[in-house]
Amino acid sequence: MPTEKVQTVVVGSxxxxxAVAGKLAAAGHEVLVLEAEASGHCHTSARxxxxxxxGFLYPPGSLKAKLCVEGRRQLYDFCASRHxxxxxYEKLVIATDADQVAGLRGLCDTAxxxxxxxxxxxxxxxxxxxxxxxxxxxxxxxxxxGVIDVSAFMHALEAEAVSHGAVFAYHSPVxxxxxxxxxxxxxxxxxxxxxxxxxxxxxxxGVGAWDVARGVQGDDMMWLPPMTLVKAxxxxxxxxxxxxERLIYxxxxxxxxxxxxxxxxxxxxxxxxEFLDPPRISYRHDRAADELxxxxxxxxxxxxxYALQPDIxxxxxRITLPGAPLADFLIAGPRxxxxxxxxxxxxxxxxxxxxxLAIADHVLDELAAA
Numbered sequence: 155m156p157t158e159k160v161q162t163v164v165v166g167s168x169x170x171x172x173a174v175a176g177k178l179a180a181a182g183h184e185v186l187v188l189e190a191e192a193s194g195h196c197h198t199s200a201r202x203x204x205x206x207x208x209g210f211l212y213p214p215g216s217l218k219a220k221l222c223v224e225g226r227r228q229l230y231d232f233c234a235s236r237h238x239x240x241x242x243y244e245k246l247v248i249a250t251d252a253d254q255v256a257g258l259r260g261l262c263d264t265a266x267x268x269x270x271x272x273x274x275x276x277x278x279x280x281x282x283x284x285x286x287x288x289x290x291x292x293x294x295x296x297x298x299x300g301v302i303d304v305s306a307f308m309h310a311l312e313a314e315a316v317s318h319g320a321v322f323a324y325h326s327p328v329x330x331x332x333x334x335x336x337x338x339x340x341x342x343x344x345x346x347x348x349x350x351x352x353x354x355x356x357x358x359x360g361v362g363a364w365d366v367a368r369g370v371q372g373d374d375m376m377w378l379p380p381m382t383l384v385k386a387x388x389x390x391x392x393x394x395x396x397x398x399e400r401l402i403y404x405x406x407x408x409x410x411x412x413x414x415x416x417x418x419x420x421x422x423x424x425x426x427x428e429f430l431d432p433p434r435i436s437y438r439h440d441r442a443a444d445e446l447x448x449x450x451x452x453x454x455x456x457x458x459x460y461a462l463q464p465d466i467x468x469x470x471x472r473i474t475l476p477g478a479p480l481a482d483f484l485i486a487g488p489r490x491x492x493x494x495x496x497x498x499x500x501x502x503x504x505x506x507x508x509x510x511l512a513i514a515d516h517v518l519d520e521l522a523a524a
Contacts, residue, residue, distance in 0.1 A: 160186045162354040162521075163340060165328050165366050167194030169304070170502055171358035172311035173514040178356075179318035181518060186350065187320060188342070190327035190362060195308060198360050199507070201437065201468030203388070203414050203422075205401065206230070206240065206300040207505040210265030210273060217483040217516070219268045222505040225512035226298065232511060236310040238303060239417045245299035245401040246281060248290040250452045255292045257405040262294060272297050287397040289453050299401060303417045304507065311510075327362075330369040331355065333493060354521055357498040361435065361471045367498050377490055379473035379481070379500050383434075386470060387441040388414075388424030389462040396421035397454055404453075411449035422465055423450055429476050430469070439464040473501035485513070487520035495521060 161184035164175045171187060172194065179185045191197075209223035233240045249255045258275065265273045274295040276284075281293035312322070329343040338355050342348040357366045364381050367373075396415050404410035414422040426441040443462035450457050474481040484500040491498070497520045502513070 157339065157349040157351050159351045160184055161352065162186070162356070163188060163338075163350060163352040164356045164358055166190075166357070166359035166362070167312070167322060167324075168197060168199035168358065168360050169194075169308060169311070169507055169510045170199075170360070170499060170513055171356075172308055172315060173510040174356055174358055174517050175320045176311055176315035176318065177511070177514040177518055178354075178521075179315050179320040183354070185315065185318075185320040186352070187315070187322045188326045188328060188340075188350075189322065189324045190359070192324055194312075195305060198469055198471065198503070199308060200304055201466050202304070202386075202504070202507060203412065203425075204301045204304050204416060204507070205245075205414065205504075206242075206302055207508045208245070208265075208270050208272075208296045208298045209268050209505070209508075210261055210270045210296065212264075212268065212505070213482075214264060214267035217485065218505060218509070221483065221509035221512040221516060223269050224515075225505070225509035228511040229302070229508060230300075232310070233302060233307070236314070238306045238310050240300055240302040241415075241417050242298065242300040243400050243415055245296040245403055246276075246285065246288070246290075247294045247296065247403045247405055248281065248288070248453055249292045249405050250290055252291050254405045258292055258294050261405070270296075270298070285398050285400060285402070287454055287456060288402065289455055295400075301401075301415060301417055302507070328359075328366050328369060330371060331366070333370070333372050333496075337495065354495045355497070356517055356521075357496075358502075358517075360502070361469055363471070363498060363500055370493070370496070373491055373493060377486065379484055380475055382472040382475060383430040384470040384472055384503075385428040385430050385436070385467060386425035387428075387439055387467045388422050388465040389443055389446060390423075390465040391421045392461050392463050397456075402453060411446050413450070413454070423462065424465070425468075435469055437467045437469070439467050470503040471501060472503060483509075483513070485516055485520060487523065489523075497521060
């Protein structure tokens with residue numbers, strides 16, 4: 155079969171793939187985006203909390219910290235200029251007992267180290283002045299936290315990429331990648347058995363990134379990180395009104411039950427977590443509300459009985475094993491795997507959405523250094 159030729163291929167059209175494609179196209183690359191599904195809205199990007207994070211929850215010096223802070227700045231600017239719905243609800247990180255207050259003060263120190271200077275420490279009474287329904291000993295207020303209409307954001311990113319000449323091909327799963335000469339030849343698992351030659355290749359396939367990486371011929375894969383899929387299920391309130399004006403997070407950060415809102419103000423609680431055995435992926439909402447109720451009542455004692463109903467479920471692609479501390483983003487360029495002009499992205503879970511535009515800049519830097 156004839157081989158199509160293009161300068162740069164991006165595999166995956168989730169938030170990260172779209173952001174990378176747009177920045178590459180704007181920088182003058184001829185870009186083709188390959189998406190295995192009918193849409194990039196099928197998996198992780200469209201099935202998450204939709205939170206725009208401030209950047210104070212991540213270890214100083216990590217990619218998550220650096221790219222979240224820079225990505226948040228770019229994201230708010232992008233939403234404002236492209237009229238993407240978003241709301242700065244603010245976030246309260248809370249200590250539900252006295253033993254957790256020291257953890258809150260530690261967050262304030264981490265925030266300063268990460269360049270986040272707008273946090274405010276509140277005693278319990280001050281927090282309850284803001285949120286009368288809230289029970290806590292103390293809290294930290296983050297005024298730069300918000301939420302975004304993720305679907306609208308993805309459509310805006312795609313429009314941005316297309317405006318700079320990027321082309322999208324759906325139902326185009328990558329079967330294998332050969333490294334040939336100064337580039338790559340991709341075999342597509344479509345009815346036409348299409349082959350595509352490119353000079354640069356970016357693997358932003360999310361939960362499918364491991365399959366793409368294993369399909370690269372000539373790489374011993376000794377560097378490939380472990381794959382852990384975490385199913386996260388959320389619940390909404392049977393009544394539309396949220397008990398809180400702000401987002402409520404436990405001091406433990408990424409663990410525990412969160413009280414969230416969408417851009418329309420509707421309340422959502424979660425997540426429950428379940429470790430899946432790859433490649434088993436199911437978005438069926440099969441978790442019981444009572445898994446969350448006791449956690450919610452630690453900060454909202456007046457949660458009515460039977461008030462929770464199933465909402466969205468998503469899959470988080472992690473690169474840490476169950477029970478281990480969460481790893482940093484892995485943006486694996488030639489310095490990791492020694493193949494020029496190839497970048498893989500792994501473990502892009504929270505705060506991947508917030509960081510997406512900054513992650514795209516990082517990918518461009520990796521390609522330029524090849």
